[in-house]
Amino acid sequence: MIKQLLLAMILVFGATTLVMAEEPVDINTATVEQLAETLNGVGESKARAIVEYREAHGAFEHIDELVNVRGIGLATVDKNRDLIELGSTSSE
Numbered sequence: 001m002i003k004q005l006l007l008a009m010i011l012v013f014g015a016t017t018l019v020m021a022e023e024p025v026d027i028n029t030a031t032v033e034q035l036a037e038t039l040n041g042v043g044e045s046k047a048r049a050i051v052e053y054r055e056a057h058g059a060f061e062h063i064d065e066l067v068n069v070r071g072i073g074l075a076t077v078d079k080n081r082d083l084i085e086l087g088s089t090s091s092e
Contacts, residue, residue, distance in 0.1 A: 026087040027066065028059040039080045046071045060086060 025038040027050060035047035042050070046069070053069045054060065063084050066072045077084075 022083055024083050024085040026085045027063070028054065028087040038083055039076075040083070041076045041079065042072070046076075062086070 022038045025034050027035070030038075030051075032044060032047045032051050035042055035050055036044045039047070049069050049071055050066065057068075060066065063077060063081060063086065064074075066077050066084075067074055
């Protein structure tokens with residue numbers, strides 16, 4: 001009975017989380033604030049590192065390039081894949 005109740009609570013919580021999901025953020029144009037608010041496990045410091053990396057190296061061409069940013073690992077990228085978009089990568 002307790003296991004069933006726990007499973008039901010997990011399913012409900014998971015459904016609630018999906019409904020409340022953030023809109024994806026474009027890592028090539030987002031501000032520090034937008035990145036910090038949207039991405040899980042990314043606070044202001046890591047968001048600032050993403051923007052600084054983008055300014056120094058140009059637009060990201062693939063989401064996995066985020067692992068090149070100090071403080072961002074593959075686990076962080078993986079848990080945010082659905083929240084990350086890539087806008088234009090050209091320097092028009």
